[in-house]
Amino acid sequence: MRSSEIKQNRDFGIVVHGGAGSFVQGSSKEFGRRRKDLEQSATSGFKVLSKKGSATDAVEEAIRVMEDSGVFNAGKGSCLTLDAKVYVDAALMNGDLTCGAIGGGNVAQNPITLARAVMEKSDHVLLVGTENLARFARTIGFPVVPLIPSALRLEQYKKYKVEAFKHSLKEWPRNTKLFRHRQYNDNDTVGAVAIDSKGHVCAGVSTGGRWLKLPGRVGDSALIGAGVYARSDSGAACATGMGEEIIRVCLSKSVCDLMKMGADAQSACDAAINMLTNMIGAGVGGVIAIDRLGRFGASRNTDLMTRAFRFNSMKRTYVAFLPEHLNPPPSSGGLKRKPLRF
Numbered sequence: 001m002r003s004s005e006i007k008q009n010r011d012f013g014i015v016v017h018g019g020a021g022s023f024v025q026g027s028s029k030e031f032g033r034r035r036k037d038l039e040q041s042a043t044s045g046f047k048v049l050s051k052k053g054s055a056t057d058a059v060e061e062a063i064r065v066m067e068d069s070g071v072f073n074a075g076k077g078s079c080l081t082l083d084a085k086v087y088v089d090a091a092l093m094n095g096d097l098t099c100g101a102i103g104g105g106n107v108a109q110n111p112i113t114l115a116r117a118v119m120e121k122s123d124h125v126l127l128v129g130t131e132n133l134a135r136f137a138r139t140i141g142f143p144v145v146p147l148i149p150s151a152l153r154l155e156q157y158k159k160y161k162v163e164a165f166k167h168s169l170k171e172w173p174r175n176t177k178l179f180r181h182r183q184y185n186d187n188d189t190v191g192a193v194a195i196d197s198k199g200h201v202c203a204g205v206s207t208g209g210r211w212l213k214l215p216g217r218v219g220d221s222a223l224i225g226a227g228v229y230a231r232s233d234s235g236a237a238c239a240t241g242m243g244e245e246i247i248r249v250c251l252s253k254s255v256c257d258l259m260k261m262g263a264d265a266q267s268a269c270d271a272a273i274n275m276l277t278n279m280i281g282a283g284v285g286g287v288i289a290i291d292r293l294g295r296f297g298a299s300r301n302t303d304l305m306t307r308a309f310r311f312n313s314m315k316r317t318y319v320a321f322l323p324e325h326l327n328p329p330p331s332s333g334g335l336k337r338k339p340l341r342f
Contacts (some may be wrong), residue, residue: 011294013311014045014194016062018072020241020286020305034071034306035321041065042308043317045192050312055194055202055236056094056116063090063112063206066190070150074190075110078147078208080157081215086147087130088208089222090115095201095232095292101126103222105133106146112206117142126222160211189221191228191238193290197312201290203228203236203252210243219243225253234260235292237269241285241302249276255289255297265289265297266330273299298327 018038045062049055067075078086090111091101100119107130108114114137118127121140127133130146137144149157189207205228207221220226220243227243229252230236237255239246246252251272258268269289276284286300288307298307303323310317318328 009293010195010199011311011313012049012195012197012199013290013294013296013309013314014042014049014058014062014192015288015290015296015298016041016045016066016192016308017190017238017240017286017288017298018066018306019189020300020302022283022303030071031321033069035319037066037069037071038306038308038321039317039319041190041192042310042319045194046310046317049194049196052197054198055196055200056092058194058196059092059192059202059204060112060116062192062194063190063204064110067110067112067206070152072190073208074206075208076147076150077153078149079211080149080153081209081217082212083215084149084154084157085215086149086208087213087215087217088147088206089219089227090204090206091126091222091224091228092116092119092204093202093224093228093230093236094119095230095236097231099125099224099228099230101222101224102133103128103218104216105130107134107137107144108142109145109147112204114142115204115206125224128218128222157211189227189240189243191221191240191288193230193236193238193288193296195236195290195292195294199232199292199294201230201232201236201292203230203238205238205240207243220246220251223247225250227252229253229256231256231260233292235265235268235290237272237287237289239285239287240305241300245276245280245284249279251276251285251287255287259289259291263291264293264330265291265295266299266327267297269297269299273301277301295330296327 048058093099191205286305
């Protein structure tokens with residue numbers, strides 16, 4: 001397809017997710033808050049795009065909304081480590097391969113913005129540790145304001161810590177031998193992928209990690225290729241779920257590789273999740289993606305992956321919140337899905 005035809009048919013927009021995991025019944029008030037904030041995230045990101053803003057700006061804005069929410073496992077709502085500390089991971093990557101990430105630290109109210117600063121203000125890709133991140137932040141004039149655990153997260157931590165010593169979990173058997181550990185399915189990392197009106201793509205992710213993780217643990221969200229990946233000639237992808245397993249298969253890069261080979265975003269997501277299931281097992285994670293033509297995709301092998309979509313071709317923001325909710329009709333801009341043929 002000629003570049004002029006791609007430009008004419010290409011859609012622009014954003015997909016966000018609020019994490020993948022098991023569906024747990026909760027109050028209607030809690031569900032309402034999560035749904036509202038997820039919708040607001042996609043809407044805010046699209047507003048940036050509709051004003052000719054960049055995909056990078058849109059992804060950062062969308063993730064900041066969820067970090068500030070307090071109901072997702074990112075930013076103000078981050079879960080706690082085994083020793084009741086907050087340590088977050090975040091990453092941002094553009095289609096031109098510029099990227100930045102932070103891991104295992106706590107110095108910023110919006111970790112995604114500090115990850116962007118690593119990308120734009122340093123020659124590195126990944127910086128880790130609170131002391132190191134604080135030194136970097138102060139050097140560039142970035143406000144050092146650590147995240148403080150919310151009352152809800154502290155209450156959850158106390159409950160989980162007590163129960164942790166009563167059970168052994170098959171998910172982390174070696175950790176169980178170190179301490180009586182309990183892993184919970186609160187894998188609600190937040191992330192976003194976007195394509196702007198110029199065809200530039202970006203992927204971003206932010207998370208508090210996994211409940212009762214060992215101090216020093218860094219998950220997939222800080223690792224380029226695992227939690228996020230983007231290439232101008234293929235698209236952008238963002239993963240969520242059990243970080244250790246996502247790292248093992250480089251899930252986000254796998255999606256982008258499939259799009260580079262000719263798959264549309266949805267086909268690539270489906271194929272990558274099938275690979276994840278075959279190699280690791282079910283109940284592990286999910287992924288969202290946008291290809292270079294502005295087509296979107298979202299797939300999972302968990303019970304649930306909350307997500308929201310907003311594209312120029314849509315009249316409103318579409319939210320898929322409950323397990324039975326499907327993705328909206330393809331936003332193809334007149335372009336048909338291309339089946340996988342390898």
